[in-house]
Amino acid sequence: RILITGSLGQIGSELTVLLRSIYGNDNVVSSDLRKVEGSKVIEGGPFELINVEHAHEIAEAVKKYKIDTIIHLAALLSATGEKDPVKAWNVNMGGLFNVLEVARELGCSVFTPSSIAAFGPNSKKVKTPQDDVQRPTTMYGVTKVSGELLCDYYHMRFGVDTRGVRYPGLISYETLPGGGTTDYAVHIFYEALKNKKYDSYIAAGTYMDMMYMPDALNAIVTLMEADPSKLKHRNAFNITAMSFAPEHIAAEIKKHIPEFEMGYDVDPVRQAIAESWPDSLDDSAAREEWGWNPKYDLAAMTTDMLAKLREKLDIK
Numbered sequence: 532r533i534l535i536t537g538s539l540g541q542i543g544s545e546l547t548v549l550l551r552s553i554y555g556n557d558n559v560v561s562s563d564l565r566k567v568e569g570s571k572v573i574e575g576g577p578f579e580l581i582n583v584e585h586a587h588e589i590a591e592a593v594k595k596y597k598i599d600t601i602i603h604l605a606a607l608l609s610a611t612g613e614k615d616p617v618k619a620w621n622v623n624m625g626g627l628f629n630v631l632e633v634a635r636e637l638g639c640s641v642f643t644p645s646s647i648a649a650f651g652p653n654s655k656k657v658k659t660p661q662d663d664v665q666r667p668t669t670m671y672g673v674t675k676v677s678g679e680l681l682c683d684y685y686h687m688r689f690g691v692d693t694r695g696v697r698y699p700g701l702i703s704y705e706t707l708p709g710g711g712t713t714d715y716a717v718h719i720f721y722e723a724l725k726n727k728k729y730d731s732y733i734a735a736g737t738y739m740d741m742m743y744m745p746d747a748l749n750a751i752v753t754l755m756e757a758d759p760s761k762l763k764h765r766n767a768f769n770i771t772a773m774s775f776a777p778e779h780i781a782a783e784i785k786k787h788i789p790e791f792e793m794g795y796d797v798d799p800v801r802q803a804i805a806e807s808w809p810d811s812l813d814d815s816a817a818r819e820e821w822g823w824n825p826k827y828d829l830a831a832m833t834t835d836m837l838a839k840l841r842e843k844l845d846i847k
């Protein structure tokens with residue numbers, strides 16, 4: 532059985548539904564800090580209230596449901612983390628440490644995501660290699676690098692089967708992301724449909740790696756089912772599907788909504804975070820070691836996002 536932490540988040544809310552469709556509702560236990568009545572995550576199968584800063588709550592759920600795999604998603608993202616770095620450290624590192632300790636004691640595998648945020652200003656900017664300098668300048672990035680090292684340690688020292696990917700910005704229509712830097716690429720779709728205008732808080736010319744949620748979810752299933760003997764890396768595979776700047780996604784949206792107008796109202800804090808990250812990743816290691824192969828590029832994602840959001844927002 533699988534336990535997912537942070538099930539009500541941007542990734543968790545969709546991963547829970549997907550894994551239940553693959554492995555069966557009762558084999559996927561969702562959890563989060565709080566309950567949201569009526570959410571598919573809660574109605575569709577077993578749910579537990581878990582604060583990942585409390586190790587015993589994780590351990591109790593693992594014992595209760597005989598969990599063998601923990602997918603640990605509960606974390607504060609980059610912009611939120613800069614508003615409260617102490618909380619970001621406590622939740623991101625405290626939570627991960629607790630998950631790894633429970634996994635070590637009770638024999639679970641662990642998937643937890645890292646991020647392009649694990650790189651910093653002196654990492655190679657374009658086609659950042661799988662193994663490169665990592666001196667991130669956000670607390671979120673510090674927790675991501677530390678998390679990668681902690682997961683490697685628990686694998687090396689205790690044999691815990693830890694795996695993970697470095698996600699780029701994730702774009703989806705089910706659940707709004709909470710406090711990321713890349714989230715302009717999600718908000719732009721809502722604004723384009725509702726107001727035919729969007730003022731980007733990230734400046735033109737600022738490249739970041741991005742990925743559509745279906746590819747992001749598929750990466751978790753494929754990596755967790757991969758033959759471990761083929762994995763030279765483990766916790767921090769670079770993966771990406773596209774790299775673009777705000778003007779590129781605006782131009783793609785204009786192909787569908789010609790009257791859409793893109794404006795800029797740059798937020799210095801999130802702009803500085805974005806500029807400290809790579810422009811693009813080299814994801815050849817993931818492709819070679821476990822067959823990573825994204826399906827959605829900017830055009831395909833834009834077409835699907837607009838169609839799904841028109842339905843969700845009931846906009847013709």
Ligand code: VAH
Pocket residue numbers: 608609610646647648671698699700701708710711712713714
């Ligand atoms: C953020 N969406 O913006 C997250 C992600 C690579 C970006 O880590 O913080």
